[in-house]
Amino acid sequence: MAEYVQGIPIMRPYIDQDNQGYWDAVKNHKLVFQHCSKCDKYHHPPRPMCPSCHSQDTLEWKESSGKGIIYSFVMFTTNKMAYPAFKLPYAVVLVEMEEGVRITANTHEIEPDEVQVGLPVEVMFEELPDGQTLYRFKKREA
Amino acid sequence: MAIESIKDKTAIVGIGVIDFSTNIGRSEWYSACQCIKLAADDAGLNIYDIDGMVKNIDDGPDPSYVQKGLGIDNLTYHSESHWGTSAMMNAVQGVASGSCNYCVYYQAAHRVSGPEKSISDYRVAREVKDDSLDMIRYDFFSPFGLIGQPGYVAMMYRRYMHETGITPEQLGWIPVVDSENAAKNPNAIFFDKPITIDDYMKSKVIADPIRELDCAPKVDGAIAIIVTTPEKAKSMKQKPVIISSNAAGMAPEGQFHTSYTRDVITELPEMKNMGDELFRIAGIGPKDIKLAMLDDTFTPYVPLQLEALGFCGKGEGAAFIEGGERIRVGGELPINPDGGLIGQGRFDTTRIVEAVRQIRGTSTNQVAGADTILVASGAGGPADGLILRKA
Amino acid sequence: MTVEYNPDQKIPHPAMWGVLYKSSTPFWEGVKNKKIMLQKCKSCGNLLNPPRPMCPKCQSQENEWITAKGTGKIYSWVTFNEAPHPAFKAPYAAVLVELDEGPRIVSNMVDVKPEDLEIGMAVEVTFEDVAEDLTLPKFRKAG
Numbered sequence: 001m002a003e004y005v006q007g008i009p010i011m012r013p014y015i016d017q018d019n020q021g022y023w024d025a026v027k028n029h030k031l032v033f034q035h036c037s038k039c040d041k042y043h044h045p046p047r048p049m050c051p052s053c054h055s056q057d058t059l060e061w062k063e064s065s066g067k068g069i070i071y072s073f074v075m076f077t078t079n080k081m082a083y084p085a086f087k088l089p090y091a092v093v094l095v096e097m098e099e100g101v102r103i104t105a106n107t108h109e110i111e112p113d114e115v116q117v118g119l120p121v122e123v124m125f126e127e128l129p130d131g132q133t134l135y136r137f138k139k140r141e142a
Numbered sequence: 143m144a145i146e147s148i149k150d151k152t153a154i155v156g157i158g159v160i161d162f163s164t165n166i167g168r169s170e171w172y173s174a175c176q177c178i179k180l181a182a183d184d185a186g187l188n189i190y191d192i193d194g195m196v197k198n199i200d201d202g203p204d205p206s207y208v209q210k211g212l213g214i215d216n217l218t219y220h221s222e223s224h225w226g227t228s229a230m231m232n233a234v235q236g237v238a239s240g241s242c243n244y245c246v247y248y249q250a251a252h253r254v255s256g257p258e259k260s261i262s263d264y265r266v267a268r269e270v271k272d273d274s275l276d277m278i279r280y281d282f283f284s285p286f287g288l289i290g291q292p293g294y295v296a297m298m299y300r301r302y303m304h305e306t307g308i309t310p311e312q313l314g315w316i317p318v319v320d321s322e323n324a325a326k327n328p329n330a331i332f333f334d335k336p337i338t339i340d341d342y343m344k345s346k347v348i349a350d351p352i353r354e355l356d357c358a359p360k361v362d363g364a365i366a367i368i369v370t371t372p373e374k375a376k377s378m379k380q381k382p383v384i385i386s387s388n389a390a391g392m393a394p395e396g397q398f399h400t401s402y403t404r405d406v407i408t409e410l411p412e413m414k415n416m417g418d419e420l421f422r423i424a425g426i427g428p429k430d431i432k433l434a435m436l437d438d439t440f441t442p443y444v445p446l447q448l449e450a451l452g453f454c455g456k457g458e459g460a461a462f463i464e465g466g467e468r469i470r471v472g473g474e475l476p477i478n479p480d481g482g483l484i485g486q487g488r489f490d491t492t493r494i495v496e497a498v499r500q501i502r503g504t505s506t507n508q509v510a511g512a513d514t515i516l517v518a519s520g521a522g523g524p525a526d527g528l529i530l531r532k533a
Numbered sequence: 534m535t536v537e538y539n540p541d542q543k544i545p546h547p548a549m550w551g552v553l554y555k556s557s558t559p560f561w562e563g564v565k566n567k568k569i570m571l572q573k574c575k576s577c578g579n580l581l582n583p584p585r586p587m588c589p590k591c592q593s594q595e596n597e598w599i600t601a602k603g604t605g606k607i608y609s610w611v612t613f614n615e616a617p618h619p620a621f622k623a624p625y626a627a628v629l630v631e632l633d634e635g636p637r638i639v640s641n642m643v644d645v646k647p648e649d650l651e652i653g654m655a656v657e658v659t660f661e662d663v664a665e666d667l668t669l670p671k672f673r674k675a676g
């Protein structure tokens with residue numbers, strides 16, 4: 001699922017100093033999360049300060065296991081709300097990772113009626129025709 | 143008439159300033175969190191006690207991001223305002239009304255390296271779509287090449303020269319004195335040594351009669367200020383700085399830097415209205431002010447502010463600044479002892495920070511007896527200001 | 534001297550040619566027909582330029598349009614030694630003309646060098662087709 005319509009640009013992430021490490025890792029087919037070494041806590045999306053200890057220099061990038069379960073999802077079925085770069089229908093899933101943080105992405109080879117809360121998934125990476133690298137989720141054995 | 147109840151009802155207890163730069167290498171979100179943490183440390187306040195947050199719309203991430211960044215549980219008061227430092231008024235009102243106990247005002251703007259350009263491009267697009275009155279500048283000025291703030295101000299300044307006889311040799315004392323003061327302020331990054339009137343006269347005339355040195359350069363910076371009640375302030379770390387009065391001002395036919403439909407275009411009636419209100423609320427007059435923090439984003443506005451705020455008569459601004467003696471530290475009315483925006487870059491909130499340091503007695507360019515200070519922002523547009531005093 | 538443009542750059546257009554700004558449409562329609570149109574309040578007769586949706590003197594929203602004589606005096610001006618937009622060749626001047634009817638208008642001069650400009654100089658309107666789809670009101674020395 002989630003196939004692209006040719007000729008319509010896919011929106012790119014706005015990369016700034018706070019999330020650069022995250023997107024650099026994606027480029028190398030790695031999923032990393034921001035981690036405070038002082039509090040031993042993960043945060044996502046990346047942010048400039050640890051909200052627990054207010055430190056700005058204990059934030060590091062830690063590679064994720066890439067595994068999680070679908071926490072919730074949206075199925076786009078009509079043109080009214082969907083972004084035109086995507087072929088319908090497509091799902092956007094909110095995945096709760098083993099590290100405890102949640103991230104959104106599309107799915108890979110999961111039929112619409114298979115997408116459900118609690119489904120075990122793992123991350124995979126794809127190279128888009130426009131040169132950017134994105135991640136999506138496929139089924140995994142629980 | 144504004145409420146007198148604002149008088150002496152609030153105090154500044156914390157300031158947080160990051161090192162200014164022309165390429166800071168971090169996000170505005172980062173700087174916003176950083177300066178608020180610095181301000182809380184300065185105040186001796188626990189970050190979780192902050193329950194109010196205000197900012198100017200144009201600058202930096204909104205309170206929902208900053209609250210999330212800081213991990214604060216709740217904000218009982220949050221709002222944004224336009225122009226200059228007018229969000230300070232939201233902080234004052236929020237605390238005085240009891241909507242919050244510790245309100246942080248912040249300005250986090252990376253005007254050189256940050257996303258401001260894309261934001262303003264977006265704003266242009268939005269204004270076109272919204273059929274906004276601001277189209278006047280795009281419709282009626284831009285086709286003729288009257289583009290950009292230096293040009294807008296130059297049109298007014300040319301007329302001011304014609305009406306009062308002010309010369310560049312006189313106006314140049316604003317950047318000269320700013321540079322002398324900036325050389326003493328480590329966070330003022332644009333002058334490491336003072337310039338002379340000759341240097342000013344050699345400065346490139348970009349939009350005649352406006353020179354390069356008449357315009358405050360852009361800068362990356364972030365500042366936070368914490369406001370609470372004088373009662374709470376008593377038991378805090380710093381000697382409180384009392385907000386005697388706080389007011390905004392507008393006037394007929396105003397348009398940001400381009401109020402060309404006014405009968406007289408060489409006055410700042412918004413600033414006059416604001417100043418009258420500040421003095422009325424505080425119950426004092428221009429003679430009681432020991433130091434003025436004025437808006438020098440564009441230098442011609444400084445003599446105009448001196449006139450509008452009653453520090454001198456109409457048309458006397460040029461004589462007031464000439465030679466620099468009256469506006470230097472030790473003079474009759476020191477102006478911007480931190481180097482102003484000419485020395486530090488376009489960052490309006492620096493004026494409030496310097497006023498706080500002067501009243502605390504911790505400025506790097508201390509004015510003796512600086513116990514009552516007027517701060518003015520928004521020259522050439524909607525004005526806002528404060529009178530701050532020693533507790 | 535007349536303002537010179539860089540032919541490969543688009544001159545900033547009044548929004549009418551891009552997105553409609555309703556209050557100013559009659560002004561720019563007038564310019565196409567080589568007239569300076571001024572908005573006149575139907576209630577109190579106040580003349581306005583640039584146009585706007587309400588009369589600030591009497592709060593009336595009823596207005597009509599009159600044709601200005603096209604004569605006036607220079608009220609102020611700016612000489613751009615650096616062009617703030619790539620369509621314009623520096624140096625050039627933008628002038629603020631006070632029309633004889635009262636309202637002021639931003640424009641450029643035709644055949645007058647920036648250094649010869651003076652506040653109070655009597656001027657009269659002329660119209661210049663600066664691009665295929667853009668006519669602008671400009672001014673020259675009167676008489």
Ligand SMILES: [Zn+2]
Pocket residue numbers: 036037038039040050051052053054055058
């Ligand atoms: Zn932490």
Ligand SMILES: [Zn+2]
Pocket residue numbers: 574575576577578579588589590591592593
């Ligand atoms: Zn009327």
